[in-house]
Amino acid sequence: MNATSADILPLSKVINILRDEDRLTDINGLVPYADFLGVVSAFEGGELVSRLPFREDMIGNYTTRIFHGGVLGALMEQAAYVHLLHDLKRLRLPKVINISINYLRPVVPEDVLAGCITVRQGARIANVRVRSWQTSWNEPVGTADVHFLLPKIRK
Numbered sequence: 125m126n127a128t129s130a131d132i133l134p135l136s137k138v139i140n141i142l143r144d145e146d147r148l149t150d151i152n153g154l155v156p157y158a159d160f161l162g163v164v165s166a167f168e169g170g171e172l173v174s175r176l177p178f179r180e181d182m183i184g185n186y187t188t189r190i191f192h193g194g195v196l197g198a199l200m201e202q203a204a205y206v207h208l209l210h211d212l213k214r215l216r217l218p219k220v221i222n223i224s225i226n227y228l229r230p231v232v233p234e235d236v237l238a239g240c241i242t243v244r245q246g247a248r249i250a251n252v253r254v255r256s257w258q259t260s261w262n263e264p265v266g267t268a269d270v271h272f273l274l275p276k277i278r279k
Contacts, residue, residue: 136217139209148210158202161195165206172210174203176236183233191231196256196266199238200225204252204270207240216275218250229265234258236265248274 133141135154142148149165149172152158161182165174176182176199184192201223208218238256245251254268255261 136215139217140215143209143213148206151206151209152202155202155205157198161198161202163199163202165203171239172207174199174206174238176238178233178235180233188230189233191233191236193225193227196227196231196236197223197225197268199236200254200256200266200268201270203238203256204240204254204268204272207254208242208250208252208272211242211245212250212274214275214277218272218274221249221271221273223268223270225266225268227266229263231265232258243269245274247277250274 138154139148139151142150149167152163152165162177162179163174164177165172167173176195182191182195183189184195201220205220212218236256236258238254239261240252240254243251243253250272252270252272254270255264256266257264
């Protein structure tokens with residue numbers, strides 16, 4: 125999909141085009157903070173995984189050289205959003221109601237990965253659980269529960 129300035133489409137239409145073309149992993153480039161952070165989503169071993177490449181400006185504590193917590197939170201929120209959009213087949217976009225983050229370990233200066241599962245998806249609410257890690261999935265650096273308000277299904 126190549127868009128010129130004359131072809132400006134609403135975000136929901138662009139996402140539907142990406143979904144139809146099986147390119148939903150490209151959505152990170154449409155979300156300014158995810159694009160700024162460099163979040164990349166791809167299928168690894170059949171699972172949708174979001175990756176945050178390490179950059180020096182993501183360090184929040186220069187004495188101990190660990191990531192800023194907000195950067196990890198942003199990764200987990202974006203991972204949940206991409207995951208839900210991949211599973212959700214609606215024309216309008218869901219909205220984040222709230223996010224609850226558990227910071228479990230210090231995030232060292234390396235790439236961070238995040239994977240998700242949809243815990244529950246009803247008619248109007250979805251709950252996505254996120255797990256982020258660096259060296260091993262079994263050693264998470266953080267987890268999050270993200271609740272979304274789903275758009276009404278048009279009949």
